[in-house]
Amino acid sequence: xxxxxxxxxxxxxxxxxxxxxxxxxxxxxxxxxxxxxxxxxxxxxxxxxxxxxxxxxxxxxxxxxxxxxxxxxxxxxxxxxxxxxxxxxxxxxxxxxxxxxxxxxxxxxxxxxxxxxxxxxxxxxxxxxxxxxxxxxxxxxxxxxxxxxxxxxxxxxxxxxxxxxxxxxxxxxxxxxxxxxxxxxxxxxxxxxxxxxxxxxxxxxxxxxxxxxxxxxxxxxxxxxxxxxxxxxxxxxxxxxxxxxxxxxxxxxxxxxxxxxxxxxxxxxxxxxxxxxxxxxxxxxxxxxxxxxxxxxxxxxxxxxxxxxxxxxxxxxxxxxxxxxxxxxxxxxxxxxxxxxxxxxxxxxxxxxxxxxxxxxxxxxxxxxxxxxxxxxxxxxxxxxxxxxxxxxxxxxxxxxxxxxxxxxxxxxx
Amino acid sequence: xxxxxxxxxxxxxxxxxxxxxxxxxxxxxxxxxxxxxxxxxxxxxxxxxxxxxxxxxxxxxxxxxxxxxxxxxxxxxxxxxxxxxxxxxxxxxxxxxxxxxxxxxxxxxxxxxxxxxxxxxxxxxxxxxxxxxxxxxxxxxxxxxxxxxxx
Numbered sequence: 001x002x003x004x005x006x007x008x009x010x011x012x013x014x015x016x017x018x019x020x021x022x023x024x025x026x027x028x029x030x031x032x033x034x035x036x037x038x039x040x041x042x043x044x045x046x047x048x049x050x051x052x053x054x055x056x057x058x059x060x061x062x063x064x065x066x067x068x069x070x071x072x073x074x075x076x077x078x079x080x081x082x083x084x085x086x087x088x089x090x091x092x093x094x095x096x097x098x099x100x101x102x103x104x105x106x107x108x109x110x111x112x113x114x115x116x117x118x119x120x121x122x123x124x125x126x127x128x129x130x131x132x133x134x135x136x137x138x139x140x141x142x143x144x145x146x147x148x149x150x151x152x153x154x155x156x157x158x159x160x161x162x163x164x165x166x167x168x169x170x171x172x173x174x175x176x177x178x179x180x181x182x183x184x185x186x187x188x189x190x191x192x193x194x195x196x197x198x199x200x201x202x203x204x205x206x207x208x209x210x211x212x213x214x215x216x217x218x219x220x221x222x223x224x225x226x227x228x229x230x231x232x233x234x235x236x237x238x239x240x241x242x243x244x245x246x247x248x249x250x251x252x253x254x255x256x257x258x259x260x261x262x263x264x265x266x267x268x269x270x271x272x273x274x275x276x277x278x279x280x281x282x283x284x285x286x287x288x289x290x291x292x293x294x295x296x297x298x299x300x301x302x303x304x305x306x307x308x309x310x311x312x313x314x315x316x317x318x319x320x321x322x323x324x325x326x327x328x329x330x331x332x333x334x335x336x337x338x339x340x341x342x343x344x345x346x347x348x349x350x351x352x353x354x355x356x357x358x359x360x361x362x363x364x365x366x367x368x369x370x371x372x373x374x375x376x377x378x379x380x381x382x383x384x385x386x387x388x389x390x391x392x393x394x395x396x397x398x399x400x401x402x403x404x405x406x407x408x409x410x411x412x413x414x
Numbered sequence: 415x416x417x418x419x420x421x422x423x424x425x426x427x428x429x430x431x432x433x434x435x436x437x438x439x440x441x442x443x444x445x446x447x448x449x450x451x452x453x454x455x456x457x458x459x460x461x462x463x464x465x466x467x468x469x470x471x472x473x474x475x476x477x478x479x480x481x482x483x484x485x486x487x488x489x490x491x492x493x494x495x496x497x498x499x500x501x502x503x504x505x506x507x508x509x510x511x512x513x514x515x516x517x518x519x520x521x522x523x524x525x526x527x528x529x530x531x532x533x534x535x536x537x538x539x540x541x542x543x544x545x546x547x548x549x550x551x552x553x554x555x556x557x558x559x560x561x562x563x564x565x
Contacts, residue, residue, distance in 0.1 A: 353479040353543065354422075361418040369453055370453075377454065413427065
């Protein structure tokens with residue numbers, strides 16, 4: 001879709017809001033303003049209906065039963081895999097592994113790829129703005145193997161220092177793991193460039209797309225990444241389902257992550273043969289309804305258009321940035337040139353948790369805290385921030401209410 | 415819904431802005447660190463306890479939200495001059511006030527100025543903010559060196 005077409009067709013937010021049952025409820029006596037989609041997004045009726053339809057009409061365990069219900073459920077589940085493949089523009093559906101969420105997908109790569117490719121004195125390179133989910137799994141494997149975690153620095157504005165990152169890719173670097181979009185700062189990292197730099201030294205790259213997939217059109221082949229992970233619940237889908245994209249040639253060399261049913265080809269007490277990818281990595285009965293709910297969420301956002309959603313959030317972000325920057329005593333945290341979806345801020349003399357509680361009293365849901373990024377908070381010299389994050393159902397009136405709420409915070413703490 | 419003014423009472427806002435005893439007292443002989451990893455609140459509580467087990471001086475340092483800062487500040491005023499056993503009794507009363515069962519009727523007289531925290535129990539997410547300094551105080555009283563966590 002061309003830029004002109006996107007501009008010509010802004011989102012009809014009023015109509016979209018009606019698709020989300022929860023948005024019609026009131027909160028603390030006022031219409032709910034939900035500005036915490038970066039933590040988890042609300043669900044459209046289409047997702048709820050898909051889950052109810054599965055359990056009401058087509059449910060059985062998958063890949064097992066020799067009867068129609070099981071066949072239908074299996075088909076729906078595998079169609080969901082194809083939807084994820086198409087969403088990420090992966091070459092093949094067998095490159096999509098269902099996981100519980102982005103966190104589990106990173107752990108899968110750390111435990112499976114990491115265990116076999118990382119040894120003593122090797123290095124894993126991450127950035128200063130990672131979520132704990134893209135720090136701790138690597139720390140665990142580093143500790144186990146005697147490897148070293150290196151961290152690429154950021155500027156005060158919250159931009160990755162790409163030259164410094166390049167300098168940190170050395171002969172012992174075995175993997176680069178980087179967020180596509182920062183959950184605290186909203187910074188969109190130059191992942192394509194990072195991948196080029198890493199690949200020039202034959203180092204594979206994992207991209208944490210938890211915040212990017214709901215906001216940007218993602219093409220894993222265009223990016224050239226080796227692994228890409230995301231969570232369904234941030235993409236308006238259910239909790240408990242996420243996905244790992246891995247290049248087929250890499251996934252094929254990787255040992256299983258967990259053992260159990262489904263991931264096997266044959267089992268004897270003497271020896272077990274593993275199933276092919278992606279099933280090798282999907283031990284046990286998966287979240288069947290979760291995958292089908294995720295497929296419905298993908299259908300939903302694709303029908304609206306990811307480009308239009310991105311344009312909508314971009315225009316809301318600049319509106320909100322201007323609005324908040326205009327309030328004396330409010331400081332925006334994260335002012336990268338390439339930014340999306342997230343407005344982190346602090347109010348002079350007021351702890352973010354007090355900001356959160358007072359806004360809650362006004363029926364406004366935001367997140368306050370360290371956002372599972374304590375090392376980033378240390379770098380910023382802050383204990384916490386307040387964070388308003390956008391979804392496709394937000395509009396300018398939500399941000400007006402936010403600004404009104406912040407004025408109330410300032411009034412109470414005057 | 416609970417009124418925000420019940421939570422952010424004038425006294426609390428005042429102690430947040432001007433925390434009392436925000437220092438390490440001379441001759442402090444007991445201290446403990448408290449940390450709430452969820453919100454990043456950090457507090458260190460210092461006590462000067464004499465040979466008779468009486469708290470002669472008390473102070474705190476750290477950073478936190480209005481509820482935890484005011485709680486620490488008022489706590490230092492309340493426990494000064496009390497014996498360690500009395501301090502532990504106040505701990506129990508305070509805990510009952512902010513985290514006790516809704517049916518419990520707090521003893522207003524015994525609580526004194528601590529009653530301003532009565533609104534906290536309506537905000538389950540904020541109870542830990544109010545209790546962090548008190549848990550840290552109790553660690554200092556008991557001479558437990560390790561970091562007290564509330565999360």
